[in-house]
Amino acid sequence: MRARQFCQWSAPVAEADTVLCVGLHLEDMAAWASQCEPFTTGSERHEASRFVHMEDAARHLAGRALARRMLCAATGHTSTAPFARSPYGKPFCPQTSMDFSISHCADMVWVALCRTTTVGIDLEQLRPLPDAAQLTSQLHPQERQSLLALPDSELEKAFFRCWTRKEAVLKACGTGLNTPLNSFCVSCKQQQDNWILAAPAPGNCAAQCTAATPDQWTSHDIAAAAAYQCSVAACAPQLEVLVHVM
Template sequence: MTTPRAPRVVGRDPLPAAVPGAWPARPPETWLLSVSGFTADLDADAPGKVLDAEERERAAAFVRAEDRERYVAAHLGLRQLLGAYLGVEPAAVAFTREPCPGCGGPHGRPAVPGHPLHFNMSHAGDLVLFAFAGGPVGADVEKVQPLSVVDQVTGSLHPRERAELAALPAAARPAAFARCWTRKEAYLKGIGTGLSQDPAADYVGTGVQPVPVGPWTLVDLPVGHAVPGAADGPAPDYAAALALREATRSG
């Protein structure tokens, strides 16, 4: 696999064109949304016109304004992108749920019924990451945490990953942990379990090269270009990763 390009930016780059029959052969694509930038340009009537009743109800349930703003921006952005890929208006995008891989119930990954397009979404801080592919895909973006937090949660990693982090100088551990954690969450979201599966069960590595897990390829994504003030390079306070089934890999 070639080195991935930085994700395109919602609100700055042209929206994708709908190409009938292109999935699953179309290469996976990733997008980033800056919540602050997207919200600043947002039509105040957009949530009421575009989001469905369930989304509006969930948005209204958030106590903190920043959480509500992030949720609304993420779901408007998702609908905008899905509408462009599918060739429909964002408000017309219909969602369903795949079967849960654990119990088989109808509360697994979100999907668009009757279409081979798969997607995944993650948000952290000011960023929302979207991934689209012709097969199962997982994505995760995280803020790099301070060393005190890293030391508290390192025990939840695979034993080899814990050993790798312990061998690093303190200053290098937060970035290495962020690489590892985003790969791990992207993979777990891709297989559909999320963190209900023990994150210590699979080894994805903490180094600069991700380690594949079975048929899944893990890719670190540069995410700086959507962050205000970081247009010339990666944002040092964020990490992101993509997980792709073998059939959805691009070369």
């Protein structure tokens, strides 16, 4: 999407019992900061001004603007209160109990929004990862075993699959890397849904997330774009995942 189209675009409305996921391709990166101005706060723009690279500022502002526009569509309000951050850094809107999660990488920004429970989304651009085998030492033993059993030609892609799934769960928990990566387990196989094999303990998640077993979670992979891996997770079972890519 070109930046100036974003102003005219109508954000889709999140329905009950769904996870609404919206992805933006930032076509003209340099134009996004100014076009997002009506949908961002002074403190977000100040944060963006401290980034060395224009692209980082554009991604940060586009993520905040997209989240705000999706929240406005869901609440029917024309604006939102400034976002706050949880003690672990997850942004939230103090005005509403709806949860959202932002991920940005290269020329894509994604936001997941859920009315009823906490949600996490993560996006990575597939790229060479020569130390993938070494990085598996941080993972759950079952993840490590299944990744190291793969031929070299499949390892990097499967590692990214595992990575975005774990990050989506961590971002739904809201605790970031304070929840140990080896304290829960995801499948590394190609499967679109239900890839959580062992859920994080509720004590390791935000208070709203009481899902203790994998069947109490919704987990889903999104076909974001070629050469990207994207995963979303939410702390309630059997939610419908609706995806819009712009």
